[in-house]
Amino acid sequence: MNVAAERAKSAWLLAFGDVMTLLITFFIMMIVINKSEVSKIQVWVDNQVTESYVFLQNEIKHKHLTVVKATRNANGILLTINHANAFQSGGFVPSEQLSSELRVIGQLLPKIPILEIEQDAESIEVIQQAKAEGYEWLAEVTVEGHTDNDSIDPRSSLRNNWFLSTLRAQAVMQELFSASALPASLFSVSGYGEFQPMASNEGSAGKDLNRRVEVLISARFQEHLGE
Template sequence: MSRRHKNEHHEEHADESWLIPYADLLTLLLALFIVLYAMNSVDSKKFEDMSKAFNSALDSGVGVLENTSVITTGEEMDRNNKTKPKPEDATTDAKRNELMKKEQQALEDLKKQIDKYIQANGLTNQLDTKLNQSQLMITISDNALFPSGSSKVKPDARILAKAIANMLTSYSDYEIVVSGHTDNEPISNSDFQSNWDLSSSRAIRFMDVLLLNENLNPKLFSAIGYGEYRPVDSNDTVLGRSKNRRVEVSIIRKFLDVTKAQEMPATPKA
């Protein structure tokens, strides 16, 4: 009877075999989060390798980390880190802004000097100055510089060129571009085959006079001929054609504000 009594009070144990794979899964998840926490920056290659390892361990058909939001977030973090301004970048920008302000003041002072010279010598109808976001431009009418159809600099124009050169000596580290322009009427003499020839020769001859000043650096000078192809007025009138025949001396800025330069209106066309 005692044996029967023991059987009646016997308790059956539940099947706990599921605990083994469950514990393995928890271990793998714990390892995953430890790795994620320890990583300073997310590397897609490392995630791919780790995904393959977990995939092999779990023997499933889909990678554990395949196409997860964690990888995408890591790539976004990398992009943000690359585009985020660094402290030294802010310092560089501040220095650049300061240099731009100093350059602006220097070019304004030069413009005032040239304008004063123009007024004092009664050249307001022949010379003009314009300061924009890319350069200080001195525009000189061809009538003030050359005989008609010629690139020989007039004696009075040589005096003007020397005066401009003297003012440029205080800005001797700036790039200077001398450009020649004509109207659209074909050249008709034996010295020049086209308006290209005439405009180029005039730019070079005027630059030659500027460079008689030994305090200017020839390496920073260049001469360009544009012919008739960059007019500032219509070629349909006598006045318009006279405005188009010109020489421009441009003092190029070292520090160009790209944003403002893009906002500048295009050169008017005939």
């Protein structure tokens, strides 16, 4: 009797162990599948950003733009303006050359994939999958102004570097917005004055780098929060 009971107990424990092993395997498989789906979407997003950058960079080279430079970074496409002749007399009004280049880029913006997603079969599948999971496509054009640490002339109406950097960013944004005819909700503007330098302000070379306007064109899927 004791032997039979021990055998029954052992059989039950083995069966229970098998069930737990199967459950653990199931959960591991679900995690792997979920991660693979996330990776698929992330790869698609990265490809869209890269295609957008390649298109924009090729157009900038083809049209011989020199004031606006494009680079690809981890956050998206970065357009940098730090040319000596970008703004009139060191103020916030764009020079004729900068205005002309911004109009060209503004006309290109609606054509890049992350701002006008191409409706190929893969894009439709990814977007529908993301929507089904409660995510929506969010594209942004963020314009940031920066200065060196030189003080503003007390007689100037610009008041301080924060004000100057914001007005420059706003002027750039307005040119891009007007030329692109994209929704105003895509655009945002910030001014940081001298407080986010790229280089030391001890020399003229560093100050040249710090006097800049940056336009970040980015896109991602974000959780839909509803109204």
